[in-house]
Amino acid sequence: MRKEWDIPDEQEFWYTGSDWLQVLLDKHDLDMRVKILLLLWRSWFLRDDCVHHEGKESVSRSVCFLVRYEEEIRNLSMIDETKGKSSWSLFVSGATKPRDLPSAESSPLWDKPLIGEVKLNTDAAFLSETGQCWAGAVARDHQGRVLFSACRLMNACRTVEEAEGQAILLGIAALSAMYRGSLIIETDCALIVKELEEGSQNRSACFSTICDIRSTATFFNSVSAKAVKRNKNKLAHELAVRGRREGDSLIIADVPIGLRPLMLSESTM
Template sequence: MLNPNGVYSICGNGMEDAYHAVITCTKERALRQAMREVWELPDDQEFSFLGSDWLLHLLSRFDSPMKVRILLLLWRSWHLRNDVIHEKGMASIASSVAFLQAYHTKSNPQPATADTKGKRPMIFSTSPPSRVTVPRESWTAPPVGWVKLNTDGSMPPNCITGGARVVARDARGVVIFSACAPLHNCLDAEEAEARAALWGLKLMSNYAPARLILELDSVNSVTALQARNQDKSRNWAIYQEAKNLLDNVVEGIIRHSKREMNSVVDALAKLAFSLVERIMLDNLPPPVRELVFLDANTCNTNL
């Protein structure tokens, strides 16, 4: 909340109001200057204060694409202000530039310009053709009324301690909880995957969802969890306990997903290896929080 009668606490210059928070503050000036390296933006004189309707005056002078860039910039500026006041102040200018670029590109894909007259120059090359870049797949939200639990376990080479990461989200992409932990005395990657799934289901049982989708990127673990008969692997007891937990929900689905479809779980990997067990609600690290926001924005546009 702003204090309109006080000095702005972040930079110590000027009164604390919305205009100062997103325009005048030193950090916001630095963000605008950095964004001009990658975006076309108005000069600073265009951001002059023209009374309480300064934002309407500003936007009225530009076309729609520029309006979008300005609003995104101000939105991110407010995030930087909140990060300093309410979080740990870890959000950097560089990470903000990367986030805005990625968000703007994802929200406004640019179609390729067609060469309808065939007048582009022909280029001949003896080098082999480059590999076609396939658009990266992203996380998909569960149906309304369902919860999706993504789990992942991994084992570094020549190590007996693995890492588990889990994230539970609803149909809007909102994080219910996320967690990470080291897995001690772990023998291989499959055991890490199985233990991560079991741990995630144990945490999920505290929220008692009626309909749950469990998603893993290990084909072996998905097959074992879906099997009706007893699994003959040494991880059978782990899988059986996980199945018992799944039996407690009204409807439960087990799916395989590609690793690249869950960047949030991957972003928790370093925490899993470097920390003791850690359960997070809305206090996600800034890089992970930004990925969650991008996923949520995608799924909300599809609702």
């Protein structure tokens, strides 16, 4: 990793007490903090791959992944907001500002996955007049615990189906960096689910997106997709709406503060 990034000396990573990470991060600027957190995040993924899976993930592949990922974060942070795009912000749990809370009064109907599975919910906000679309994605385990949540302005799409496919692609790409087990994808777009079925001959306008989804899905032990009603996909929908309203975000192990009541109401069912 040091061949690609200028990162702190090895001694700075030594455990010196319960606040060693805070001390380490406090010594460096924001760019270095991002690199340190990404490095620790990926290291934990490699450890988890060895303990719970086959342990075949290579260090060199992780280096390439981190370099590309950090470049994407940096490049997106430089996008001019006057063009309608916001920065792709990397947050840790609790780093976002509270906003108006979505209503969670109606009975949440999100279904938890089985033990050993992770469920990825995705949705897109699409403007047919301009082709603009914003994707929302959230991954949770059998206890409703969040692995990550994300919202992002995507490339312009021609159809709502293409936008929904882009949302799935955003979700599985982010999830593949931290999890490789059994995955269930839920979306409220039945057409995309049909196109993803094994043996389906895709002739739609979102053919390239479907191919990218299928390619990325090979990182997981197993993948299934199913269409659900909007009331089973609320959190992903609210993330897409938030992306349009407030800009891009990627949060590890949490959701934006304003969406926590909805997330908690679903996970406690």
